[in-house]
Amino acid sequence: MAYSLFLLVPLVSSLATALFLLYRLLVNYNAARKTGLPIIVLPVDCGNPLWLIVDRKIAQWIRRIPVGSGTFTRFNWRGWEIWDRYKAHQQLGDGILLVTPGKNYLQLCDAEAVSEIFQRRADFLRPPEATEMLNIFGPNVGTTDGTQWQRHRKITASSFNEQVNQRVWMESIIQSTGLIHYWSSKSSITSVAQDTRTVSLHVMSGAIFGKSYPFRGADEDVPTTAENSSGYGEALKTILDRCIPLVVLGRKNLSKPWLPKSFRELYHATLVFQDHMTKAYEGEKKAMMRNDKLENNLMTSLVRASLADADEKGKTTGFRQEGLTEEEVYGNVFVFNFAGHDATANSLAIGICLLATRPDLQDWIAEEINNTLTGVESADSSYEAAFPRLPRCLAVVYETVRLYTAVAIAKSTGSSPQSLKIGTNTVLIPKNTVIIPNYSALHTHPRYWGDDSLEFEPKRWITQTPTTKGSSASSRPAEHFKEPATRNSPFVGWSGGARSCPGRKFAQVEFVGVLVGLFRDFKVLPVPFKGEDEGMARARLLHQIRTDTGMRLLLQMLHPERAVLEWKKR
16 A cells, blocks of 8 residues: 555656646647737747757657657757748748747747847846856846846946957967967868867957967877966866756755766866956956056956946945946856857857858958958057958858857846737737747848848958049959948847847957968868768768757857868968
């Protein structure tokens, strides 16, 4: 009898859980039905952290079953948007509601509606669960709202200044020069993603903390006597790669002795990264107190702007208020590392591989680079003189981000329903609905980008101005970068509205600087496999990029080691 009762408890518990989830699914379905939008019902909450660990594997397993296709395997895993592109919206409409037992998710492919959401930041907030990971080291510009966000935004925006951009340019040239020296010394390379992570890490270290490190390739040993970035870099990599347990359990709980060793290693990584930030922060404060000459790096700018903001408030209010607390400085520095390291490194790897499939575009940007830097060594170039004259390189950056945006910024209706015009209809979106601007669809829909919307064509970002009368016959039209509109634009690669990414220019300068260092004197091509010619090798690489790029923490090539590249002198 006791044994039967023992077996009955988990059975009853499982049945109760199933009934509760069914009840929640029906409630959410009823709320979604009132909107009149197309509905897709999913049995699992696609935002559940536990589901995010196994979603891809389960979807792949179900696809192997003869009847294992349909909406579940199409829509219920991370990164489905990059595979589907605009097809779901072309079939169903600009707004699609995914109904789950947890929440409803509105997938949106309407440039005007997305722009309105970005403008109405008081109505559409960041869902707390989407930003929880970014709060590991403290509140920051990515996780706060209202007046707190305004305070963070004011201080962080002033920190991303032209002096910092000059430092980013210099570090990008130094790192890419070391990178091309390493890559060109090898008959072939398979470490494009690993090496671009190193480049991005070193650029971040120089630009944020003022510490420069020489580039070292994936298989190069680091001298034991040399100062290097391995501690800081490995800590950041561990945090980013294992972020889900960090979010689920919390930072302090990871140190429990009964947890797996990998969790304790993750906890140790947070301590190493915290220590690195603390030393940099204390060093900057002491340097300011001694009136030392301050370097042009982001930590200096952040501390300086924070203290200046506090002093300004003290003068106007009669008492001194904090600009940013020490914890908030750490929170913002982590967000800068998170966004600036992984996102830029992944975009660089994808962009380089895309260029490897297009030798014509490599020649196109090499021509611009050499015309801009005529008589000037790359190492002696300056951000102010060179960057504005490289619209083709900037076009490569935008086109890479258009096709492969690192992450979509989710919004939420919060505790109140919100009206929103989608297409020609105004819809009342239920409360607690997560709104996901479908970047992959927005950035590739033929309605906005034409029949070649899925192709890598940086020239779409360039406009030409005819030469003035009297110019020499050999003069070519002047070229300009076509900036996306500030409102109602289908391009939202760095988000939009007042909460657009404050580090956008930082990322652009880094990407362009790396292109200068790599493509001024070299070209890259995929190594042909047995039986392939160059054209077949390029087609295979392009197929890999399109089919093997997906979401982990951010969008990235899932198996970049399969991209075998060769660099040759021009």
